[in-house]
Amino acid sequence: MSYILRIGGVDMPVPDELIILESDIDSSNSGRSQAGDMCRERIATKLKIDANWSVLMPAQASVIRNAVAEPSCEVEFDLFDEIITKTMYAGDRTYTPNYDKNGKGKWAVALSLTEM
Numbered sequence: 001m002s003y004i005l006r007i008g009g010v011d012m013p014v015p016d017e018l019i020i021l022e023s024d025i026d027s028s029n030s031g032r033s034q035a036g037d038m039c040r041e042r043i044a045t046k047l048k049i050d051a052n053w054s055v056l057m058p059a060q061a062s063v064i065r066n067a068v069a070e071p072s073c074e075v076e077f078d079l080f081d082e083i084i085t086k087t088m089y090a091g092d093r094t095y096t097p098n099y100d101k102n103g104k105g106k107w108a109v110a111l112s113l114t115e116m
Contacts, residue, residue, distance in 0.1 A: 005051060006076040007067035007113075013060045017052040020079060046115040047086060049077065053109045061095060061107040068093065068111060075113055088113040 003011040004018060027041040053064070067073065068090035075088045091112035097105040 003076075004078065005049075007064075008070070008073045010063065010067050012051075012064055012067065013053060013056060015051040016054045017050070018077070019050040020077070021048040021050070022046075023048065047084070047088075048115065049075065049088070049113040051111055051113070053107075055098070056107045056109055058105065058107060061109050064109055064111065065093070065095070068113070072116055086115045088115050 004014050005012040023046055024042050025044040025046060027043045030040045030042075032038055053060075056064075072087055072089045074085060076083055076085045078084070091114055093111040094109065096108040098108060099105045
């Protein structure tokens with residue numbers, strides 16, 4: 001594997017941090033009984049990815065921004081030595097400029113991808 005994260009068929013720069021969160025989705029019938037016992041009806045398990053880059057050139061930041069511009073995208077990533085492909089959407093995205101004394105900028109980028 002030559003990439004850590006691929007979005008829409010495009011290899012992303014190697015992130016400084018990649019956090020994969022696995023969440024259970026419960027039905028509206030889930031909850032506690034009057035006796036306090038948990039009654040759970042799991043209907044799905046979904047993945048979320050938080051990715052962070054601390055120093056990117058403007059062109060690299062643009063690659064990431066363009067990759068998540070559509071309402072959804074195919075995302076490929078490694079999970080325990082298995083390549084996983086999920087259809088995801090991008091949540092919040094932050095782009096933080098870090099300018100040097102000559103006004104040239106590098107960018108910190110953070111984004112969240114959630115499985116559909």
